Amino acid sequence: MIKFTILLRRKPSMTHDEFVAYHRERHAPLFCALPAVRQHVRRYVQCHTVAASIPGLPPETFDGITELWFDDLAGLEAVFTSDSYMETIRPDEAQFLDLHACEFVLSTETVLIA
Numbered sequence: 001m002i003k004f005t006i007l008l009r010r011k012p013s014m015t016h017d018e019f020v021a022y023h024r025e026r027h028a029p030l031f032c033a034l035p036a037v038r039q040h041v042r043r044y045v046q047c048h049t050v051a052a053s054i055p056g057l058p059p060e061t062f063d064g065i066t067e068l069w070f071d072d073l074a075g076l077e078a079v080f081t082s083d084s085y086m087e088t089i090r091p092d093e094a095q096f097l098d099l100h101a102c103e104f105v106l107s108t109e110t111v112l113i114a
């Protein structure tokens with residue numbers, strides 16, 4: 001199983017709350033509607049930062065995280081190179097994300113506490 005983690009930063013013109021609402025209510029339904037997503041994505045989770053000041057921890061620098069699970073790299077590639085992704089999702093991402101400030105990690109998981 002391949003996990004694709006995307007560390008998200010919002011467009012500077014949006015508040016954090018606007019970013020969260022857009023990500024959940026607009027972007028997620030668009031993404032989930034794609035045929036390639038329905039075929040290849042095994043799990044999709046959105047995480048959004050919580051405003052908290054904890055002694056000893058630096059402030060968060062990301063607004064959220066998207067986690068996507070795929071059977072293999074071929075499935076991930078099928079989603080992110082599909083015409084529907086490029087024509088629908090990529091333009092939508094530009095509406096709420098600072099695309100050049102986002103980062104990602106491709107990984108496999110080792111569960112230590114379940």
